[in-house]
Amino acid sequence: MQTVESNEKQPLPEGAPEGHRAGFVNIIGSPNVGKSTLMNQLVGERISIINRKAQTTRHRIMGLVNEPDWQIVYSDTPGVLDPSYKMQEGMMKFVKTALQDADLILLVTDIYEDDLAHPDTFTKIAAMDIPVFVLINKIDLTDQEKAMERIAFWQARLPRATVAPISALHGFNVDSLLERIVEKLPVSPPYFPKDELTNKPMRFFISEIIREKILTHFKQEIPYSCEVVVESYDVEPTIVKIRAEIRVARDSQKQIVIGSGGSMIKRVGTDARKDIEQFIGQKVFLELYVRVDKDWRDDEIKLRRLGYLD
Incomplete structure (x- = not known):
């Protein structure tokens, strides 16, 4: 597995094709809504561990997807919580950094979550001047009426966001996200060599x-x-x-x-x-x-x- 050596958001020297797109696409959400499962689906590799227990992800983990004309730097992040000890404070700093350097936010929720449990994070995302996708996960566990209700709820909460139902576990609607994500990326040289997959050793x-x-x-x-x-x-x-x-x-x-x-x-x-x-x-x-x-x-x-x- 090829790994990058830095978390710094610094484009590589020029040399990419004209119009090349690249950006940080950061996955944010509450614990146990399926962020890591989505990350693995998007990257096409088992980058993040998965478990039904909450707070499985402790670090910010990057996964790179590369094509000649674009590079997506995905980040899986810990679930947003109120820290009980210093380790969790560090985990929340990873989330804070991911909000700061994002070119696009994938805000992951699920059919059971009425609102973000942490309104401060939601307020920050709502005020950001970057594209936001609200992904309603576990759509396979509900009926169409409930799904439409959740879509309408999030469209009202974040009118500028793209709202989409998905099943990260089964891949439903995940592939269709790719084209829409690439369209939203800024024109930029790649941030990492094209043969790299992740930032972790x-x-x-x-x-x-x-x-x-x-x-x-x-x-x-x-x-x-x-x-x-x-x-x-x-x-x-x-x-x-x-x-x-x-x-x-x-x-x-x-x-x-x-x-x-x-x-x-x-x-x-x-x-x-x-x-x-x-x-x-x-x-x-x-x-x-x-x-x-x-x-x-x-x-x-x-x-x-x-x-x-x-």
């Missing part, structure tokens, strides 16, 4: 795959108290050896993650290894360890090292 995606399995196998506070750090990633001729550490906030959580006789961490490791092998296209040997790191979610130094804070 391989280790990030490995850690996210492992964290996705933690989200799948554990309930309550465990998934939200865990962080995964890839300590080593060694490529050998026939195998990739990966050592990763699962950090938890309390001793009791460590015992739960390990499980009786190591049963739970083995299950997480087996499922993660299979997905990592599919992701990188190579055989993988995965070692997982669990360590208690109390209050890491409120430790600014640790959060900087983990990429949550500047």
Whole structure:
């Protein structure tokens, strides 16, 4: 996977065809409305992890789609929330930056959401002088009457926006968005080389795959108290050896993650290894360890090292 080295919005030197279009298309919305599923559909790759639990996405993740005459830089962002600790404050800074550098906003809602739970964010989006698409997700879970009601609601709330029902999971109406997005992009050279796919390194995606399995196998506070750090990633001729550490906030959580006789961490490791092998296209040997790191979610130094804070 080719990755870019920077999040900075700086066009490359001239050299693109005349009339080339490029821009940042940033996905914003409440937790658990399907932003990451949409991101993966738009990019055509599994860039963002997906889970039914809210707050799955913690970082801003870019995915690039390139054609000779245009480049779209999509960004998946954490769901908008009221922060409870410093890690979540960092997550909301990613959202703030995405609002600032956007050339086009994809405001994702769903058929269950009457309004944005965070009116400050909605007010900022409504006042922006850039194109906004309101995408009403999970349209496959309702009838036509309810769908038309939601469309009318959002057209009244954001009269200048393009409002469209979609099903990110099934791809309904997603392909038809592309042409409309490209039409709205500013004329600009590309921001990144055309062979790049994302702004995140391989280790990030490995850690996210492992964290996705933690989200799948554990309930309550465990998934939200865990962080995964890839300590080593060694490529050998026939195998990739990966050592990763699962950090938890309390001793009791460590015992739960390990499980009786190591049963739970083995299950997480087996499922993660299979997905990592599919992701990188190579055989993988995965070692997982669990360590208690109390209050890491409120430790600014640790959060900087983990990429949550500047």
